[in-house]
Amino acid sequence: MIIGIIGIGLIGSSLARAFRAHALADSILLYDTHAPHMAEAKALNLGTEYCATPEELARQSDIVFVCTPVATIAGVIRVVAPHLKPGSIITDVGSVKTSVIAEASDLIPSGVAFVPGHPVAGTEHSGPAAGKADLFAGRTYAIIDEATPHSAPALKIAALTEKLGAKPVFMTAAQHDAVLAFVSHLPHIAAFSAVNGERKLSGQLGRDAASLAGSSFRDMTRVAASNTVVWRDIFLNNAQPILAACRLFRDELDALIAAIERGDAAEITRRLEQARAAKQQQNESQRT
């Protein structure tokens, strides 16, 4: 099987490493529009072939993974679509699904399957050197199959991700985007905002507040070091679900703040115990 990967950042380079580590491809073709990424990928020996154009990669691949920032995925598909092999599959790894599917679905030629996907895995690091072969181990891999539930190509992608150690989960694009808005996009918005707020406070006090931070602030803001282009695009392309997630979070935040303001010990306790029980259950289910 010939696997082509377009975009050799954190996710693309991790896929390349993982396919090689698990010996899942006869060839791994790589392309990145950014020349230094291509040079770095070659130096790291991430692929078996480095294509001069995305069209060249598409013409040879049985499966094409589009691993570019969300805003560019449909554009990449538009370029490569006419060159995809009959019987091949094109899939993406974007953190937002509805907007990409709306733009890209009509571009796919007949005889080719589009299987939108999203490995729910990442770190705050970016670029070809940041990838890890085990990035997907134990992680959920969302596969959007609502157009043709459990189609053969969707099952093929699912089986492939399972071989990387991931847990494939089928869902609709709307479900995916609503959930990810809350459990991924919101934590990033909170992290960026907390760091910017801490800078303002430090300016007001004339003292470096962050130097007094313990692990709670460090963990909450870890992802503020993430790639800003990737996250700008995610925010712009999943705006409505993100706004809904932020409203939900803000409602909880406001209610707890209001309880603190009026000194309502019982209500604070109720909210904290509810959260603690849920969190402990989440910790348990991650262990198993």
Add this chain to the structure above:
Amino acid sequence: MIIGIIGIGLIGSSLARAFRAHALADSILLYDTHAPHMAEAKALNLGTEYCATPEELARQSDIVFVCTPVATIAGVIRVVAPHLKPGSIITDVGSVKTSVIAEASDLIPSGVAFVPGHPVAGTEHSGPAAGKADLFAGRTYAIIDEATPHSAPALKIAALTEKLGAKPVFMTAAQHDAVLAFVSHLPHIAAFSAVNGERKLSGQLGRDAASLAGSSFRDMTRVAASNTVVWRDIFLNNAQPILAACRLFRDELDALIAAIERGDAAEITRRLEQARAAKQQQNESQRT
């Protein structure tokens, strides 16, 4: 030197372990009002002596560490104050300083020094078994010395914490509470609220959103598993600084959300790049 520790939870038991590991005390006296904690401390061999009452502990100790939840610190000091040795020091480890100092300062007998302190260290675990001898290594230890700047007792506590590997930092109670409200109390409020919001979303969707969470949600919500009594007390006893911190955070959050809502790519980029640069600088300074 005889060190007494009242309250053998995460911090108290870590202090006991650390004093023993660094051979800093001739005796380590322990007291906890909660009998199972006392039994656990004995089973773990955390002290050299286990006192039947806090008064008994106070009568023998050169330094008394009060390591109980914030709301109970002044009450403990009220009980032990008349029994403290002349020339001894009493210190606490509460995460909130202004309210404790206001309640406790007048209770201290002459000839005894009160040095309010706060090791900025912790985990989401609680109880005598959760402590670690190296909990304070590399961490800031705030010492409030505004009543008598750089007094001999304050310098003595600072030197002691330095021997545990901590970095003592002198500051005013108001500065401490404003900074901690932002870099510690706010991350906990955000964590509890994010978990409660995620539970609501999961209910709405009929799908377990947390199972799709990556490391950003896990890290943001890690501390939602923390001791709820400890955190309720911190919230109630530092309400005004916390409300100010939450306003500052909410302003940043609202501005970023508004930029997402109106699709303002330039403003999103500006905010993300500012946060990323600050976070990278924080990561750098933690490494050095």
